[in-house]
Amino acid sequence: MSEVGERIAEIRYRIERARPGRQCQLMAVTKGQGGERIDQAIAAGVHLFGENRVQEAGAKWPRGTGAVKLHMIGHLQKNKINSAIPLFIAIDSIDSEGLAEALNARLTRRLSVMLQVNVGQEPSKFGVSSDAVRPFLAQAQKWSWLKFDGILAVLPQARDSSAAEGKRIRRLMQETSELWRSCQIDQWPWAPLPELSMGMSGDFEWAVEAGATIVRIGQGIFGPRG
Numbered sequence: 001m002s003e004v005g006e007r008i009a010e011i012r013y014r015i016e017r018a019r020p021g022r023q024c025q026l027m028a029v030t031k032g033q034g035g036e037r038i039d040q041a042i043a044a045g046v047h048l049f050g051e052n053r054v055q056e057a058g059a060k061w062p063r064g065t066g067a068v069k070l071h072m073i074g075h076l077q078k079n080k081i082n083s084a085i086p087l088f089i090a091i092d093s094i095d096s097e098g099l100a101e102a103l104n105a106r107l108t109r110r111l112s113v114m115l116q117v118n119v120g121q122e123p124s125k126f127g128v129s130s131d132a133v134r135p136f137l138a139q140a141q142k143w144s145w146l147k148f149d150g151i152l153a154v155l156p157q158a159r160d161s162s163a164a165e166g167k168r169i170r171r172l173m174q175e176t177s178e179l180w181r182s183c184q185i186d187q188w189p190w191a192p193l194p195e196l197s198m199g200m201s202g203d204f205e206w207a208v209e210a211g212a213t214i215v216r217i218g219q220g221i222f223g224p225r226g
């Protein structure tokens with residue numbers, strides 16, 4: 001087995017151990033990674049992939065990527081919308097009303113998207129605040145081509161490995177999961193929200209415990225980015 005394949009097996013084991021019997025998909029984040037490692041991930045049975053730049057994704061991934069599902073998970077600039085539409089099966093990084101509006105205006109078919117939430121309200125990160133999630137989704141039927149299939153949460157990184165810091169991050173994850181569930185209860189036809197995409201290499205087990213249905217792992221699978 002390849003080294004990438006071994007790391008994937010280990011991560012799958014840790015996901016299962018964090019929440020036995022619950023489905024959580026592994027998304028391999030391939031930014032900064034080359035073709036050979038990506039092929040190894042596909043050989044290990046991963047079919048969900050995330051890229052965070054349109055240009056890089058376009059160069060690496062051929063159109064119509066077969067059984068592989070490629071999602072956009074980075075900030076989408078409005079001038080890249082036209083290139084992004086044929087490339088990705090879903091855009092998980094809707095981080096403003098302006099982007100939702102501009103994307104909807106360019107579409108001629110329904111597209112699966114997620115609303116990105118900047119849980120810690122960090123100025124360096126994109127996404128709406130937790131308070132804005134419900135009002136945003138409640139009026140999202142006006143973007144008739146967008147189907148909100150989930151929430152993508154970006155969280156602060158733990159500042160250190162102390163128990164208090166771990167507790168703080170886990171609480172934020174728990175609150176985000178509760179927010180996601182409370183929006184599901186509304187059963188908006190345009191926002192069924194089956195997915196909660198939360199957790200990265202450093203904190204995915206906490207996210208799985210909190211109820212994430214997708215974890216996004218880059219360096220944990222591929223090693224440091226080149």
Ligand SMILES: *Cc1c(COP(=O)(O)O)cnc(C)c1O
Nearest residue numbers: 029052073200201216217218219
């Ligand atoms: C890079 C990236 C990840 C993966 O981060 P790792 O620490 O490499 O696991 C997850 N989500 C987003 C949005 C990213 O940009």
